[in-house]
Amino acid sequence: MAAKSQDLGDARWDDIRIFLALHRHGSLGQAGVRLGLDTSTVSRRLTALEATLGARLFDRTREGLVPTRVAELVLPAAEAMEAAHRRLARDASGAEADAEGVVRLSVAPGFADSFVVPTLARLRARHPGIRIELDASVRVLDLTRREADLALRSVRPEGADLVATKLASGRWVAAASAELARDAGRVEAWDALPWITWDRDLASFPPALWLARHAPGAEIALRTSFFRSQITAAELGLGAVLVPEPYLRVHALAPLGFAGALEASAAEWPIDHLWLVGHRALRDVPRVSAVWSFLVEELRSR
Template identity: 90%
Template sequence: MAARSQGLGDARWDDVRIFLAIHRHGSLGQAGARLGLDTSTVSRRLTALEASLGARLFDRTREGLVPTRIAELVLPAAEAMEAAHRRLARDASGAEADAEGVVRLSVAPGFADSFVVPTLVRLRARHPGIRIELDASVRVLDLTRHEADLALRSVRPEGADLVVTKLGSARWVAAGSEQLAKDAGRVEAWDAVPWITWDRDLASFPPARWLARHAPGADIALRTSFFLSQITAAELGLGALLIPEVYLRVHALTPLRFASALEASAAEWPSDDLWLVGHRALRDVPRVSAVWSFLVEELRSRW
């Protein structure tokens, strides 16, 4: 049967919360146990909700109930209804305790490895019901199309459906291993040291442009657009690299000393902002709100 719409229309909250429990737990029995209902009641209420929507929400398989495409389409509306209900029914401490479900987080790979993944043990301890799906790739996911719930971005995105908060700013600096920095002494020319830089697919990236402009004759020891590989190679002494200054707190890298003649070029080192972005419709959903607050707390103090 075809869905009348992607919204929940006149659906009852009691039926919607059953839909959410089934979506999160994957079976009628587990959903019923979570809500204090017997399996037959859960099944009957799910059937009633599907009838009111004119659409099947779950496929029955040997592994359990699998959400259909329609279920994924109405999920944000169901979670928004849940958030509105909870704002009326309980206080903030209850919201923290009840936060559960999957939060899909979009983060650039280097930042994910250095700053996000190390915090996940603390997030898990605080919110054991939350499960993180981390998209640590260079592609930009579209939050307005629900490709992710939250994102960390270096450029502020625009859009009426988005909520954005700035977590900080960081300047890129020239750095290398302690031994490389010691051997280089006070650098007199940027092309006097070997460099690690971005591959040609990111030649327009500001750090890559800076190096091409100020060290055109440099010995390029490594080109790679995988930032963690750049960092690892620099820690092992392969060459110098440009890196946001905050990364020096978590990696074994040392800023290069340079002659006063290079101060003007160093003043052109790029600067990055860090923005936390979410979809307005999901901002007050407990699982999203909990991860949002956690990331603000963890990253604003470090960035």
């Protein structure tokens, strides 16, 4: 059955509600339990919705229902209808909408380990119905194509479909283990220390450029583009490292003291910004809105 349109304008809200329950729970039985309907009613209403759209929404398998590509295409519109319906009910009764379902979050690996993962137990305690899928890779996911629901980025993405808010700004600083920082004292030349830096695939990354410019003759104790490994190596005393200043509060690292002659080079330490980014169409969906508000609260306080 070919899709006539991904427009849900002709669909009834009750059928959209069933579609969302089926997408979230993956079976007619579980969706029925969630909605207080018997399985035959859920199946009949799903068939009616598919007829309205002119497209199959789920493949029926032994393991349950598998969303089709059309189902993924109409999901944002269905969630927007859900958000509008809940806003209407909330405004009328003062009741707060439940937040439940999967939220896919894209975060750089080092930031995920240090700042996001430690907050997830608090998020679950507040919103037990939300399940997080964390993509902690260096690959930049495309929010406009629904590769993620929310992202934390150091550069604000452009696009009319995206909304963003700045959470923080922080300068990179030279740091080392407490023992190495104490032994180094007031550093007279950046070249005098062994350094941990980025691998050649990220040679154009601003912290790597700073080190190449201001410590060209330094011994490189470790090259790796895995930031968590850089931090662990620095904590163990392998060498000095450039890190954003907030990391000093969550890792066993101390800022390096330096002589006045190095003040000009220290003034060139890169500055990072932290942006929370989402798709405009999903911003008021309860599960996305709840995680958005939680991240703003948690990360602006650091």
